[in-house]
Amino acid sequence: MGTHVIKMPDIGEGIAEVELSQWHVKVGDLVVEDQVLADVMTDKAMVDIPSPVHGKVIALGGQPGEVMAVGSVLISIEVEGAGNLKESAAPAPVKEAPIAPKTEATVESKPVAAAAPRPAAVCQGPMVAREADERPLASPAVRKHALDLGIQLRLVRGTGPAGRVLHEDLEAYLAQGQSNASAPVAAAYAQRNDEEQIQVIGMRRKIAQRMQDATQRAAHFSYVEEIDVTAIEELRAHLNEKHGASRGKLTLLPFLVRALVVALRDFPQMNARYDDEAQAITRLGAVHVGVAMQSDVGLMVPVVRHAEARSLWDSAAEISRLANAARNGKASRDELSGSTITLTSLGALGGIVSTPVLNLPEVAIVGVNKIVERPMVVKGQVVIRKMMNLSSSFDHRVVDGMDAALFIQAIRGLLEQPATLFVE
Template structure:
């Protein structure tokens, strides 16, 4: 028998160190060639580290959350033969691990002739086998909060994500199925004395560092404007009714992107990045719009490149593609960097006003709040209109307050008179 040592790979682009996010193996495990052993994170992207050999895990080189240098020992494996001792594998873009197959759980045979209602009754009677009380279920902070609000103990919930991670879909499945009293989570009004410590590692650590750095370095100021989008919403619905089947459904986002692109022609100082160490502002001709996207692991900002050259449907399709890639942890490093201005929206949860944080080194971020119907005065008459606020933030070191207000007013004018979006 020999020993094979896998070193932390060189992921490229001059990166000297990465953060170890998660192990998928433990000491004593027998692993196969190409099996993913760990996730690591660079400044932007998460990558998987596969094993180039089959063997038995002898030692792990670090703990989740530890920052490791490229070339340091990651994992030691016992292999047949003399072993290669040192190897540096190529890192692969992160892809979700396949859900555990049903055969991993004890099978429950059901008579073939049993009717659907009878089968449902049998399933309802079967108690859920929880994890050991000391076993900590893997789940994102968002999943944990949702479970806490619903009064669900995560140790009763089967996780279908990588390494048994509990996803939102798993909570949905748990809530939708009847459970026996043996497996029920305590009621929402039951007294609780438990607590939980969540390590700030991986993407959550990167988010925390970027937000702290942005608030420390940027002279933030926010500007909120109310917009009547009744005409825009009517146009969107008409276009979807006519072209939705052939071209895809349009949300408000591609219209907002178009309005930003047109307005930025008169405000180049807002489509800019600021290198505050070199004291250089770069004004960009291309409009690369960052699309703030919330996933199970936290906030990511995939980039819609060259929005100025995209059609309404072309931009809509690309927004959906990069946002889905980010949510599924498949976005490349290039797709997560290089934005010149950011658009952020919480959709139906957008509230009335927000104060988004500038995505440095950019100098502006446009925030979209919830659309609501409410009475407004138009030409002396009270009428019901569809209203929405834009809550936007700017770097006051680069953008003057007057310029920010005029820019948002220009966006407002384009959205309230949507024909102007397409007049050159």
Template sequence: MGTHVIKMPDIGEGIAEVELAQWHVKVGDLVVEDQVLADVMTDKAMVDIPSPVHGKVLSLGGQPGEVMAVGSILISIEVEGAGNLKASDQLVKEPAPIKEAAPAAVAPKVEAAPVLESKPVAACRPAPQAPVARDADERPLASPAVRKHALDLGIQLRLVQGSGPAGRILHEDLDAYLAQGTQNARSGSAPSGYAERHDEEQIPVIGMRRKIAQRMQEATQRAAHFSYVEEIDVTAVEELRAHLNEKYGATRGKLTLLPFLVRALVVALRDFPQINARYDDEAQVITRHGAVHVGVATQSDVGLMVPVVRHAEARSLWDSAAEIARLATAARSGKAARDELSGSTITLTSLGALGGIVSTPVLNLPEVAIVGVNKIVERPMVIKGQIVVRKMMNLSSSFDHRVVDGMDAALFIQAIRGLLEQPASLFVE
């Protein structure tokens, strides 16, 4: 038997060190070729580290949250044959096997299921458990197969205690949860929602969550934020969208409101080039861009990501729609490339149906503007002395006051409003 050492790879772009975000294996696990061993975090994206060999994990080279140099030993695997451990590597002190890490703030990519779940249920069935209290929006660690199993059984995963690495929920945890429910039913008892709780949980801020925290803090400290909110009557553009979907949806794909918003940004920015800009405050240089590269803020399992629709000025509605959908899928699955997550000149952010009435979005530095979309609601409006029901939506947008004057920001949003309320003007050249 030999040892195969996997070192922290050179991910490119001159990066000398990366953060270890998540282990998908532990010491003693059997792994197969192409199985994801770990996630590492660069300044721009999460990167999978797959196994190039079959074998057994001997040691792990760091804890989640640790910053590791490129070329340092990431993991050692026992393999058939001689392995690749060189004499120079043997001089490097191998790290001791680490204990199972505490639950990390970064959720795993759902396609990377650890080998542990292939163990026979009888060999590692946990004891019956009481429901776990998690926040309603917290996404517990579980593989796609476990999530489907829970859905079939009608079990909410946030109530299940996980016995796998980092609290990952396994199939046998679902069995244990069901067994506990049966036991409570027989005894006539059930966990009380009014019982005192004294538990605490410490969540390490690592990986994507740490990057998001750093960027948000930097943005609020460096830029002079100001926000501007305007309501827009989107009745006409929604009617146009419904008509286009009915006529072309089967052949060209369905349109959401986002492609119309992207088009409105493109047209409005022609008159406001100072808003389609990036500000290098260290060099004291503002770069105005002719190309409109729209960042579309997207929520993923690992946090907020901003994939970029490049050259939106050259895209049709359906082209924009397809690209937005493709990038959102890539971001949510952790497959977005680094160049797909950088280079935006203005950002569009939307919480969809949860968009609320008003928001104050934080700038995506070094950009100087971000346009926030709130939810659409039907409201009575007075038009020409008559009360009519209209579909209304607020745009809550933020700007960098160091670069964008308040009047220019207001006029820019008013231009978007005019384009959306008279949607034919979106296509008049």
């Protein structure tokens, strides 16, 4: 028998070190070639590290959350053959074929990693109970879903990566009649003294660092404006009814992206980056819109590049493709960087007002709140209209309050008179 030492590979782009985010194997596990061994975090992109050999894991080179240098020992695997020590870097990520969105437009995708699918034994199997103190992998949304259904997550076998419990696993659990929703009501009022410490690693650490950096460096101020979106919603419904089957359904986001593009023609100072060290502002002609969205690993901001050159359906297709890549952990570094202005929305949970944090080095972020029907006075008559707030933040070092207000008012005018979105 021999030992095969796998070193941290060179991810590229001059990266000297990466954070070990998660192990998918443990000491004693048998692994096969191309099986995913670990996830590592580089800036904001997650990369799968596959095994180049068959064998048995005998040593792990680090703990989740540890920052490791390129070339350091990642994992040691016992393999059949000569007893001498063999070394290699983990296989470099391989580009996958483009992900085709369900809409008409197809844009090339550049996922970070292309390791072969994990062996079925890693993520499949009968549902079994875990130890009482064992915390299963699951996103906050899945945990809340389980709580609402009265399901103990430790009783559910996860079918996601590394045994992560997914929403589908909860539904499957219920379908098999194993829900503990009928547990005694008294248990809900039992005294609890348990505590749980969660290490801040991986994506959550990156988010924390960026948010702290943004609030310390930029002089934030927010501006909120109310918008009547009745007309734009009627247009959206009409276009979906007429073209939805052939071109794909439109959400409000592509219209907001279009409104940003048109408004920025008169307010180029919003489509800019501020360099703290050089004390210089760079205004950009290209509009690369970051679309903040939630994923299982935390907040991610994939970028719709050259939004100024995209139609509604082209923008919709790209947003959909990027959202799928982000939520599946397959968004590349390029797809998560380079934005010039950011659009953030909580969808139906958008609330009335929010105070979004800037995505530095950008100087503006436009936040979308939920749409509600309210009685409004229009031409002396009380009518029901669909209303929505835009809660936006700006860097006061670069953007004056008057300019911010005028910029959002311009977006308001475009959305309330949607024909102006397409008048050149």
